Amino acid sequence: MLRFACPVCAREVFFDDRRCRSCGTELVFDRGTADFVPAEDRNRCANAEVIRCPWMAHHPGAFCTACQLTRRRPDPANREAVRNWAAAEQAKRHVVVELDRLGLSLQPRNETEGTGLAIDMEWSDDGSVTIGHNDGVITLDAAEADDARRERLRSRLAEPYRTMLGHLRHEIGHYWWPLLVDQASGEGGRLAEVRKLFGDERADYQDAIDAHYADGPPDGWRSRFVSAYATMHPWEDWAETFAHYLHIRDTLDTASRFGLAVRVPLLGVDKPVTASVLADDRDVEVEVLFREWGALTVAVNALNRSMDQPDLYPFALGGDVKAKLAMVHDLVLAGPVD
Ligand SMILES: [Zn+2]
Ligand SMILES: [Zn+2]
Ligand SMILES: [Zn+2]
Structure with a gap:
């Protein structure tokens, strides 16, 4: 994630701030410049009070371009749902900015043209909402922003990592699949290359899910898949790998902006490795x-272990x-097909 400075006093401002903690200036985030500007004479997003959205809107009473991606939202009378929805929107704004910088800008769904993305922010108190993506529409259960609920699920499903940001990165991976992989490309196109690594996505999806939940992941999956969930079907492998690519690009970007350098002799390099790759760096070798x-992880x-917290990145590549991540990297840099 980028770092920000108050346009008035130059002290550090954080991505979800709405006013400078130092000089008190009211601020709004301008997606166009990916920076904060004084809120004076600008329009705040229509969700500014409801979910504390800090973004700028282009017209009075309008939503910001992140909130415009949200098609359905929880009942405003349900305060618990709105509180969780606000946290889900916070994660969404984070991924919107990361994708802008990676050249994968998200635009609201246009049903007539069949383009863009819509996100339905549902809320359930019994886990009855199924998180998923279907044809340009992502459904999320905003209740997963509730730490206790999400942790119960994470523990039951024996997952090492479960976050709202992770859900969004995974589902957005499904959204970008046909556009980055070029579903229409024939032999010799992007799709053929992707199938060589991820497998044939024409495998029956329901059969694959049933087999996964009946038998679990195949033996020795850790060297071939980034997560047990990725073993289920080539589409899930793609979405999981894409999500990890976004984890890596964003976290390295943050580390780079803080100038983090680490010495990890185990990797055979005794001089410090300094994080340097920014999310909008287009020339970087994988x-x-x-x-x-x-080195960083x-x-x-x-x-994290010194603070008795779970590993920040509880995965081994x-x-x-790595070959799959390298393919995602190449396709992201090549950009979506029209
Ligand atoms: Zn300030
Ligand atoms: Zn907004
Ligand atoms: Zn999925």
């Missing part, structure tokens, strides 16, 4: 990403997983 990420996982 090997540089892996080297910096590998050893250090940040150790930091096997050889096949």
